[in-house]
Amino acid sequence: MARTVLPMPEVSQIDVTRHFTRLSQRNMSIDTTMYPLGSCTMKYNPRVNEDAARLPGFAMLHPLQDAATAQGALALMYSLQEWLAEISGFTATSIQPAAGAQGEFTGILMMRAYHAARGDHKRTRMLIPDSAHGTNPASSAMAGLTVVEIPSDSRGNVDLATLKATLSDDVCGLMITNPNTLGMFEEHIQEVVALVHAAGGLVYGDGANMNALLGIAKPGEIGFDVIHYNLHKTFSTPHGGGGPGSGPVACNDKLADFLPGPIVERIGSEKEAHYAWKTPAHSIGRMRAFHGNFGMHVRAYTYIRVHGEDGLRAVSQNAVLNANYVQARIRQMNLLPLPNGERFCMHEVCAQGKIDGAPSITALDVSKRLMDYGFHPPTNYFPLPKIVPESLLIEPTETESMQMLDRFIDALRQIVDEARTQPELLKNAPHNVEMRRLDEVKAARELVLCCVI
Numbered sequence: 001m002a003r004t005v006l007p008m009p010e011v012s013q014i015d016v017t018r019h020f021t022r023l024s025q026r027n028m029s030i031d032t033t034m035y036p037l038g039s040c041t042m043k044y045n046p047r048v049n050e051d052a053a054r055l056p057g058f059a060m061l062h063p064l065q066d067a068a069t070a071q072g073a074l075a076l077m078y079s080l081q082e083w084l085a086e087i088s089g090f091t092a093t094s095i096q097p098a099a100g101a102q103g104e105f106t107g108i109l110m111m112r113a114y115h116a117a118r119g120d121h122k123r124t125r126m127l128i129p130d131s132a133h134g135t136n137p138a139s140s141a142m143a144g145l146t147v148v149e150i151p152s153d154s155r156g157n158v159d160l161a162t163l164k165a166t167l168s169d170d171v172c173g174l175m176i177t178n179p180n181t182l183g184m185f186e187e188h189i190q191e192v193v194a195l196v197h198a199a200g201g202l203v204y205g206d207g208a209n210m211n212a213l214l215g216i217a218k219p220g221e222i223g224f225d226v227i228h229y230n231l232h233k234t235f236s237t238p239h240g241g242g243g244p245g246s247g248p249v250a251c252n253d254k255l256a257d258f259l260p261g262p263i264v265e266r267i268g269s270e271k272e273a274h275y276a277w278k279t280p281a282h283s284i285g286r287m288r289a290f291h292g293n294f295g296m297h298v299r300a301y302t303y304i305r306v307h308g309e310d311g312l313r314a315v316s317q318n319a320v321l322n323a324n325y326v327q328a329r330i331r332q333m334n335l336l337p338l339p340n341g342e343r344f345c346m347h348e349v350c351a352q353g354k355i356d357g358a359p360s361i362t363a364l365d366v367s368k369r370l371m372d373y374g375f376h377p378p379t380n381y382f383p384l385p386k387i388v389p390e391s392l393l394i395e396p397t398e399t400e401s402m403q404m405l406d407r408f409i410d411a412l413r414q415i416v417d418e419a420r421t422q423p424e425l426l427k428n429a430p431h432n433v434e435m436r437r438l439d440e441v442k443a444a445r446e447l448v449l450c451c452v453i
């Protein structure tokens with residue numbers, strides 16, 4: 001078809017502006033409300049990051065440009081590689097992967113390549129705790145490994161007895177999230193790491209949620225071999241509709257040669273440096289075209305520079321403080337059950353949408369009613385029901401004030417009262433938002449991506 005006859009819609013600028021502005025207002029977002037979506041770390045995205053990403057020298061670069069003409073961009077990427085290695089206690093980083101799950105896939109391919117390079121070809125099993133994010137087993141399976149699930153114990157830690165019984169010389173490694181998705185720090189993490197290493201396996205850390213650890217604990221020093229970061233969680237680059245993401249991988253010397261390339265190398269002293277692309281000796285290859293999501297690198301770089309070492313530590317301290325404040329108030333007011341409430345939580349707190357005196361109420365009902373009070377719901381049904389029935393994973397992040405946390409608790413208190421006296425209010429919620437309760441199964445099966453306005 002000739003381009004002149006393409007059926008392009010004829011709409012005026014004001015109609016387009018109104019359409020998109022109206023759509024944006026229908027969405028709940030971190031710019032309009034607290035968004036305590038556990039594990040997803042929906043923190044405020046500072047606007048200075050956006051200013052930096054829009055600087056013409058960054059925004060107008062072409063990915064095929066010769067490195068000699070993009071030295072500033074390479075210098076920024078080099079610094080980001082170095083800082084991410086420093087923050088996690090590792091020696092090398094690739095910032096190429098485009099998301100957390102792709103970072104996982106990258107790290108697992110590196111683990112496989114490491115074993116293969118040593119002629120150890122029988123390591124085909126990946127051990128994954130049952131509290132893991134769903135992407136962990138998916139990435140392992142995609143990399144051709146057999147997934148073996150390890151149960152959690154009653155304190156929310158990896159069950160050590162099962163781990164010991166499962167380790168053997170066919171284990172590629174263990175993939176673990178710490179703090180785990182119950183918001184708990186693994187109490188035996190060093191023992192877990194030592195056991196896996198003794199069996200010849202490697203330890204993968206899912207670092208999507210580094211928000212509890214910045215400046216406090218380093219996975220590399222704990223003994224992990226490789227992690228991925230989610231820049232779009234921990235380092236405040238926008239996600240959830242505002243993406244794209246970025247999932248850098250950091251590792252120790254054992255795995256550094258296998259990183260995807262190219263990565264940026266500095267030649268010469270800091271003062272007279274120039275920067276060039278280098279592909280590691282036994283690289284698993286490219287994970288993505290060009291150099292990853294560079295706009296996200298600029299935003300994360302800006303976030304780290306603005307905060308500095310003390311600022312990053314304060315981020316984690318306040319994220320953990322906020323989550324514990326929410327946990328303490330839920331416990332004090334006896335609002336919802338807290339499966340691990342006797343322990344301090346890390347950056348998120350796991351509660352249950354079960355209310356005494358309101359047997360029909362589910363986590364989903366509580367979440368939908370929270371929308372009427374102007375809050376984005378917490379994460380529902382993750383951790384999985386077999387670990388925590390009716391889970392509500394609440395991650396306030398460090399960017400919410402105490403007043404906002406009190407308003408959230410107050411909304412929860414009112415919802416618990418309503419559940420006992422007018423349960424249908426919750427059952428039919430939400431009432432005050434753009435869309436009523438959706439049939440999620442139908443929405444997924446009969447996907448309609450456009451509508452007539």
Ligand SMILES: *Cc1c(COP(=O)(O)O)cnc(C)c1O
Nearest residue numbers: 039099100101133135206208245
């Ligand atoms: C978000 C998340 C991931 C996946 O990250 P994506 O960027 O969505 O692919 C993996 N693990 C954990 C623990 C997460 O919270």
